[in-house]
Amino acid sequence: MNKLIVSLSCAVCLAIAAVQAHAADDTSARFRAVYTQEWAWRQAQFKGADDEDSQGEAADHLPKVDAATQAERERYWAEVLKKLDGISPAQLHGDDPVNYAVYRNQIETLLADQRFRTWEMPFNSDTAFWTNLGFTARHPLRTAEEYRRYLRQLDDIPRYFDEQIANMRAGLARGFSVPRVTLTGRDQSIADVVNAKGDDNLFYTPFRRMPALIPADVQAQLRAQGRETIQRSVIPAYAKLLDFMRNTYMKQARTTLAAESMPNGKAFYRTQIREFTTLDMSPEAIHQLGLKEVARIRQEMDQTIRDSGFKGSFPEFLHYLRTDPKFYPKSGEELLKDAAWVAKRVDGKIDRYIGRLPRQRFAIEPVPADLAPFYTGGRGGPGIYLVNTYDLPSRPLYSLTALTLHESAPGHAMQMPLAAEHEGLPDFRRYTYISAYGEGWALYSERLGVEMEMYDTPYDRFGYLSYQMWRACRLVVDTGIHHLGWTREQAQAFMRDHTALSEHEIETEVDRYIAWPGQALSYYLGELAIVDARAKAEKALGERFDIRAFHDTVLSLGSVPLPVLQQQVDAFIAKGGKSPYAQEK
Structure with a gap:
């Protein structure tokens, strides 16, 4: 009798397992049908669009942007979100739970932009149609x-x-x-x-x-x-x-300056924070974190000044950096050649830190003259690293190493092609860009330059720290402007007092934060997420920690929200710190 009961129990368990497996397969199939159809629709909607980071599908027309089309997009993405609500992530298997988290974040972001009608402000001081x-x-x-x-x-x-x-x-x-x-x-x-x-x-x-x-x-x-x-x-x-x-x-x-001063501004700013950081942090919490990090980085900067042998005060050192001609290129060609030298030095070291490298190379070119006056110091993406040769007295050489690491390799011009070349990911993860992840990785790449011994002099190291300080200041300045009511002059003064940025850079950067609420928060919060995830992995794995495997794990994800990044590093730890590409060998 007992054997019969055991036999029946096993049969019931097998039947339940079969039903669950069938339900999981059905759920995954429904989910894939949703994102496959929507992605194809999304590509058709934006055919012909272009910017410095990516090019939409080739077309003989530009995208429609009229109010009727925008309303249709809102209806469509609302329906997609409703379909996602009907799919339980717990019933997905393989990579689909991660795909679901990434995809849902994308749809929520797209829908929020439609509902706040951000298309009625189709440009800012950095980017314009x-x-x-x-x-x-x-x-x-x-x-x-x-x-x-x-x-x-x-x-x-x-x-x-x-x-x-x-x-x-x-x-x-x-x-x-x-x-x-x-x-x-x-x-x-x-x-x-x-x-x-x-x-x-x-x-x-x-x-x-x-x-x-x-x-x-x-x-x-x-x-x-x-x-x-x-x-x-x-x-x-x-x-x-x-x-x-x-x-x-x-x-x-x-x-007015503040995002919160616009219609439904408080809700709009919180939505922008979530879009660019993928985190549910309040402006107050971000502001306080920024002040804390500014104070911490300042201590490192003070030590670096002492290491340089300079005897004056912090403001005097900044004045020295901003005014001594030896720190500035004499020609645009010199600046481009120095950037190329930094990038080539990275080529000789990068395989010790990252296992899988992209096939796509990148060119180094000047920012086009029509964009340069209001453009950032550099911009990197698939196949290109643009260096701004306009107004050379505002392009310090002591910051060039950090800029190059951020914009070229191992930053944007490496990470974005790696994502595109990862054929195991759905297209919505290969060809989209989440600022917190992408900018977080690029800023982390600057930090990685310390381990790679890229900062040769105390001035180079101060340039790196000034860039870290610059991004920490953004947490303070962005929330200061858009939540606390700071003036433009107040924001500029804060940047001037804490970073080695030139006056031209301070003016263009602050205007960028004013006109693009929330975007400036993504950099430092993204970097902290990667730094914290690495520290957790190093502590958990001990001698088994492999820096190449860790970086391969982070870079293999495509572009993901920060909570997904943290979950995947936890999985990396649970699997013993193996590279995601280990099974391919």
């Missing part, structure tokens, strides 16, 4: 058909700009705009397109050097069409935008 089109113009074209597609896209600029202008008018009407104080000079990049005639126009760039495989007579025809399209469509569209910016937007934009 009209300058993004410049990246499209700079992409090399290979075939006659690609040129014809580019021409059709240029013809779509008037429609695209009209929709953006209508959105900005709606934003102005409800007090949702870029702060007026950050707009000075931002119209120049528009005017440059209006005033550049013929072959000098930015949008003629692809026609200046055409592939030899295109027959000469076809090249001549395409060039003629390019000149005609620029004159007929591009310049009038930019002229209309310029008139709107100068005579309407710049005069009617809000005079």
Whole structure:
């Protein structure tokens, strides 16, 4: 009898297990169907879009951005979120629980932006829809058909700009705009397109050097069409935008600074914090953490000043760094060559710290002249590290190593291609960018430079610490402006007193934080998450800790929210600290 009971019990257990396995397979299939369909729809929505970090699918048009399309996107993503609510992550298996957490965060972020109508403010002091089109113009074209597609896209600029202008008018009407104080000079990049005639126009760039495989007579025809399209469509569209910016937007934009001063501002700022940091932290908690980290880094900076042999005070040392010509490049070429030397030194060391490296290489080029006056000191992404050679007295060489580690390798120009090349991940993890993870890794890369012995002099190390201080100051300044009501001058003074940034950098950076609430918080909070995760792994694994395996684990994730990063490092520890690629060997 007992054997029969045991036998029946086993049969029941097997039946239950089979049912559970079937339910898990069904749940995973439903989840994959949701994200596969939505991802394809999302790519179709943004075909033709471009910026310095990524290019949307090639298209003969620009994305629709009108209010009706925005409303449809809100409805669509709300429906997707409802479908996700009906899927239990506990019933998913394999990589899908992680995929679910990452994907849900993406949809919640996309939906929140639609509900707050952030598309009514489609630019800030760092990035603008009209300058993004410049990246499209700079992409090399290979075939006659690609040129014809580019021409059709240029013809779509008037429609695209009209929709953006209508959105900005709606934003102005409800007090949702870029702060007026950050707009000075931002119209120049528009005017440059209006005033550049013929072959000098930015949008003629692809026609200046055409592939030899295109027959000469076809090249001549395409060039003629390019000149005609620029004159007929591009310049009038930019002229209309310029008139709107100068005579309407710049005069009617809000005079307040804080995100919380806008309609439903407190909720909006909290949503921006969550979007850029992926954490549920209050502005007060972030502000206090920033002050704590500023004080801690200041102690390291003071020690580094002593190591340099300088005998004066902290303000005197900053003045020395900002004014002595030996710390600044004499030409843009010198700055680019020094950046290349730093990047090449990394090449010789990186395999000791990271196991899997990307196949894609990166170029080092100057920031385009039309963007440079208001651009950051550098920007990195797939295949490119842009170095700002504008206003050389504001480009200190003592910060160049930290900048290069952040923007090129092992930072952005390495992490982003690694994600794209990871074929085991769904596309929504390979080709999207979460600021807390991406900027956190890039800032951590600066810290990794200490272990890699990249900072040769006390001045280089001070430059690194100043960059760390810069990002810690952002926690204080961003929350100070958008939550505590700080003035622009107050924010600039805080940056001036605590970092070695030049005056030009301080002005452009503070304006960036004013016009882009929450984004500046992602860097330091992301770095702290990686530093804390590494410390936890080192403590738990002891002698089994392998720095290459740890970094491979972090970089194998694609772009993920910080709580997911922490969970995956816990799993790395539980598996004994093995590289995610160990099974491939």
